[in-house]
Amino acid sequence: MLHIVNKSPFERNSLDSCLQHAVKGSAVLLIEDGIYGAMKGTQKSGTVEAAAKDLKFFALSADLKARGIDQDRLIDGVEVVDYNGFVDLVAEYDKSQSWL
């Protein structure tokens, strides 16, 4: 399963809820305001760092750049993808779920 999160983890519980329901081997793609969940050194980083043991994390490059969040601010292991990578992920996993 590919989980897609587009809400800021500081404002909504979408990411928390997603991580509680994502099983081992799934992927989480952070887009739009969701990319803030990929930042290290925040109040929310610990949750993602712990979840990264069982899940693969991706963040959309266009949304990172728009918000001025440089790749070196991201949690280790988070992979940055462009729009083509987004499409590849959707194709690679058997289904997608958006946490709106």
Next chain:
Amino acid sequence: MSDAKRFLYVNRKAPYGTIYALESLEVVLIGAAFEQDVSLAFLDDGVFELVKDQNTEELGVKNFSPTYKALGDYDVNKIYVEKESLEARGLTIDDLQHLTYEDEDDDWAEKDSIRVVTAAELAEIMEAQDIVLSF
């Protein structure tokens, strides 16, 4: 101006994910033409609005972040950023744009517009206003 009211614009949303940040900026610029006593507060995800080096080329939407630099020219020079909100997001003032204004009462000396304040200080600032507009 004796009849000027104290306006505070409260910004609590990240840029681009919703329209709030851009709408707030538009309203601030319109309001600035009416020569009121304007302050801006950035707290919660609103602190992300001021992060420097925003580049929306790949996203394909307008990058409105350079507009914050123009606020000083509109006598909007009281920009309060909440310390607790920055810290929760792993940010410091060095991650934000450097916003300045020229102080006409001090021989047009260039001064910083951004003041980092605690939540308690921001609460007092909110109480001191005539009108609070939330975004």
